Amino acid sequence: MALQAMSASDKGIVEQTQEKLAALKLQLPELEGKAHKKERTQVNKEIYRLENDEAYVAAMKAKQEVSRAERAADEAAAEATAERERLLEEAEAERERLLEETEADAAGISVAQLRERRAAERRAAEKAAAAAAAALEREAVVAIGGMLVRLIGMSGPNSPRFGATSTGTYELSCFACNHEEEWTENHSYVPLTGCSVDRGVTSRNPQACPQCGASNGTLHESAARRRALQ
Numbered sequence: 001m002a003l004q005a006m007s008a009s010d011k012g013i014v015e016q017t018q019e020k021l022a023a024l025k026l027q028l029p030e031l032e033g034k035a036h037k038k039e040r041t042q043v044n045k046e047i048y049r050l051e052n053d054e055a056y057v058a059a060m061k062a063k064q065e066v067s068r069a070e071r072a073a074d075e076a077a078a079e080a081t082a083e084r085e086r087l088l089e090e091a092e093a094e095r096e097r098l099l100e101e102t103e104a105d106a107a108g109i110s111v112a113q114l115r116e117r118r119a120a121e122r123r124a125a126e127k128a129a130a131a132a133a134a135a136l137e138r139e140a141v142v143a144i145g146g147m148l149v150r151l152i153g154m155s156g157p158n159s160p161r162f163g164a165t166s167t168g169t170y171e172l173s174c175f176a177c178n179h180e181e182e183w184t185e186n187h188s189y190v191p192l193t194g195c196s197v198d199r200g201v202t203s204r205n206p207q208a209c210p211q212c213g214a215s216n217g218t219l220h221e222s223a224a225r226r227r228a229l230q
C-alpha cells in the first residue's frame with residue numbers, strides 16, 4: 001500500500017501554529033489578576049482563533065489520517081510476517097512427519113513405535129547426563145580436601161603361621177595438595193587402611209597429609225555435604 005505522506009505545507013502549518021500556541025500559553029500564568037484581564041482575554045482569544053483556524057484543523061486531520069494509515073500498514077506487515085512464519089512451520093512439520101514415516105518404514109515399525117523409541121532414547125540420554133553431572137559434583141566435593149591411605153597390593157600369606165610376614169604396598173593421596181606417596185611395609189597381618197597409627201598399623205599417619213596436614217576428616221565432612229546436596 002502506498003502511503004500518503006503529509007504535505008510540506010500541512011506540516012509547516014501544524015508546526016508554526018503549535019509554536020505560536022505554546023508561546024501564547026506560556027504568557028498566561030503571568031497574566032493572572034484583574035490588572036491583566038484585558039491582555040488575558042486577548043491572548044485567550046488568539047489561542048481560540050489559532051486552535052480553530054481552518055487550515056490548522058485540516059492539517060491536523062491530515063496528520064491523524066497519515067498516522068492511522070501508517071499504523072494500518074504496520075499491522076498489515078506484521079500479519080503478513082506471522083502468516084509467512086505459520087506457513088514455514090507447517091511445511092517444517094510436514095517435512096518432519098514424512099521423515100518420521102520414512103524412518104519408521106525403514107525400521108519396519110509404526111510411527112508411534114518410532115516416537116516411543118525416540119522418547120526412550122531421550123530419557124536414557126537425560127539420565128546419563130544427570131549421572132555424569134552427579135559424578136562431577138561428587139568429584140568436585142571430594143577434591144575440596146582430604147587425604148587417604150589405601151592398600152594397593154599385597155604379597156605373602158597374610159597370616160603369622162610359621163613366623164611368616166607379608167608385604168603390603170600402600171598409597172597415600174592428598175586431594176588438597178596433590179601429594180602422593182607409595183611405600184611397602186612388612187607385617188604378620190598386613191593392615192588395611194583406615195586404622196590409626198596409635199593402633200600400630202601403617203607407618204604413615206592415615207589421618208594427616210605429611211605435606212600439607214590436610215586431614216581425611218575433610219572427606220567425612222564432604223560426605224555429609226554430599227548427602228546434604230542430594
Ligand SMILES: [Zn+2]
Pocket residue numbers: 147174175176177178179209210211212213214
Ligand atoms: Zn596434602
